[in-house]
Amino acid sequence: MMNYAIRRSGQMLVTVFVISVIAFVVIQLPPGDFVNSYLATLSGGNIVTQDAIVALRAQFGLDENLVVQYWRWLTNLLQGNMGISFQYQRTVLDLLAERLPLTLAITIPTAIFVYMVAIPIGIYSAVRQYSLVDYLLSFAGFIFLAVPNFLIAIIAIYIGYRYFGGGVGGLFSPEYELAPWSIGKVLNMMQNMSLAILIIGTSGVAATMRVMRGMLLDELSQAYVETARAKGLGEWRLIMKYPVRVAVSPVLSTIGFVLPALISGTEITATVLNIPTTGPLLLNAVRSQDMFLAASIIFVLSILTVIGTFISDLLLVWADPRIKL
């Protein structure tokens, strides 16, 4: 186990390095740089001298070659200095500290929500295979899988606006927007967040439920289930103890690929719902080639994903004694 963890940590470091290069390079790909787009956003008609442009480039370190820029970015990063956002004129660390907790505050409960809802539903569907409830659940699952999250978000906003007379977007309802912190405000925030969680989680629930159902169906017909039955165990008890136990570990390990989907789902849906996570920030940063900010966000989110996968791998090894290390 220890060996495995060490080996996986090594792989993780390599992955993180590759991600950092990709994050940095991808941001550089579009033609032009921040100065161009910065100038483009200046009110039209202003004439900027070539000298001013060069000075601006030098100020931001954009005149050096990419390797040097990357190296400076990385070494600074390792010291906790993520650079400056050109656009916001603030440190990236500051901006992330403001937004990242909210991204996590939505993504992590969403992941929990997905598994807590999808696994029981998957179990029920498998055990009652071909029952009416199984059909209905599978049907609903396909629909939610097919409809993109942000569309559901838009529909929710519409329904909220049309039938409940209130906006659905934002972190707070209007009456709390500027109010000082209070229990009511916290509850209001949780309420708005739970809607986001629900919306972001639906496709995850639909997908995970299918996986759980399929995995469990395979296990239910295994001989060891019959052995447990022949022992005198009650039906639900034996299902939970044996086939579910075997089927659930690969399902839990899907967190490795559910997590990135959730994070990007969170970012897009949060943009639609106007919740100040890192999503809208990233979108903006990419649009205006605010490269330190964009690369840092991508980098941090990817690292979180890599760590999530690492943890789920360790869990899987712990849960399934057959996996040889």
Next chain:
Amino acid sequence: MNHDRHILLEIDELKTHYHTPQGVVKAVEGASLKIREGQAVGVVGESGCGKSVMLRSILRIVPQPGKIAAGTIRFRRKNGEMADLTAMDSNGRAIRDIRGGEIAMIFQEPMSSLSPVHTIGDQIVEAIQLHKRVPAAKAREMTIEILAKVAMPRPDQIIDQYPHEISGGMRQRAMIAMALSCEPRLLIADEPTTALDVTTQAQILALMRRLQAEFGMAILFVTHDLGVVAQMTEYVVVMYMGQVVESAPVDDIFFAPRHPYTHALLHSIPRLGQRSAGQRLEPIRGTVPDPFARPSGCPFHTRCRFNDGQRCVSELPALREVGPDHQARCHYAETLGLSGVAAPLERVSA
């Protein structure tokens, strides 16, 4: 001498059907047998004749969409009372007390019959604690004891190992240990050694014989191997297309079969010395009919050499007494004068 022992299990005209989208499969369609306390009974018959379904019907663990359609299965409980297992709720308290506690079962596949993610000990301790009120430490002690009884090497270490860490033979020993852990009075074994190599098979059979004597339990033993039947059982039940077609003490089955199917089965098997003597094997003619199109009359008539073309194709023969403790389901059981064989010495599949 059999008659001074109590009847432990009595199956009467059991019918277990599978309702599939393609139609009804009559997997068991009239099975009757008796097992006395401490008796070893063998069940033989071609693949698909309903042996496994009959065994699962006894424990009421027939998987969906199978259902017991008719018949009774009466079992003598510990307190001496005869209970009809077919009348019980298949997930109810009563049958679950019997499962594992009074009737235990071991299956064919030692590879997949144990949970891959629980230790051997976990699975045996669970069985003990389900049926006996003992604390965990005591149950663990009992588990090591029973593992030692099935001649498991290093039982105090094996108890904490996972099934994939031990060999197939050891897994089957673990299954037997689990089955015996609550001292059942009937052990049902569905081809317990088929998946094992010959040497291991012999060891497991010897072990089962020894334990049967030691525990004084009855065994209902399914096998394809008539050599195993001769060696392990005192009474034999022959099945064909879901029906018991003959049942008799093991010697009568081999030396004086009364049903043409039993006769054909015996003569389709090579015996020691037969090849050198130039005798020919007679495979059973024809093939097993489609389960969706059961033949009229006697189900064996499509393959029977003695089919009379009248009664045999129109009237279903009843299972009736044709000798002491000997039943057969053939209109002409008494008059055919079928020849027996010497008990096979060579291990071969039926």
